[in-house]
Amino acid sequence: AQSVTQLGSHVSVSEGALVLLRCNYSSSVPPYLFWYVQYPNQGLQLLLKYTSAATLVKGINGFEAEFKKSETSFHLTKPSAHMSDAAEYFCAVSDRGNNRLAFGKGNQVVVIP
């Protein structure tokens, strides 16, 4: 079964600094990969997804992620953090064989002024 690892439950970043959230997956076949964001008191919404087209995927609000098969990674980045980026971010993997999503534990991002 596929699984997702997100290290560091809380991530602090200064406003204007690089945001980097790491995601590593375990899957027996090349998976589909997703990043979701949950803003305070809101539901989860899709930030971006990788579905075997370009390995560098651009999402909403200036975020992007790169699929690296050799590293089994799908790290999320944003060049310059904004206060509005304070949220919880979840990486998810969907095995092509069974369509079931598996989520990581999430990263709570705090943006420091």
Next chain:
Amino acid sequence: GAGVSQSPSNKVTEKGKDVELRCDPISGHTALYWYRQRLGQGLEFLIYFQGNSAPDKSGLPSDRFSAERTGESVSTLTIQRTQQEDSAVYLCASSSLWTNTEAFFGQGTRLTVV
């Protein structure tokens, strides 16, 4: 409907009572998930329905938890004899048949057991 709908949005119940949480998925979505999110923690998988296949119940924490889904429509999550540790936000999500499509989440039901 336009999105995944969950009801109630908030539920306060006394310890020992049973509760039912409802999820209306997006029309045509064959897959439906239930997750639990405790305060300050990540998403905990509970159960997964896919079409008419047997559900994956591997995430249900105890036999007090059960869920049903009629065809590809509404699902109900039932918690019997609620305990304080059951307090959490219960999230429902649905997705289409294709594995490259994302899951769409409801706003959740916030359950508080007092």
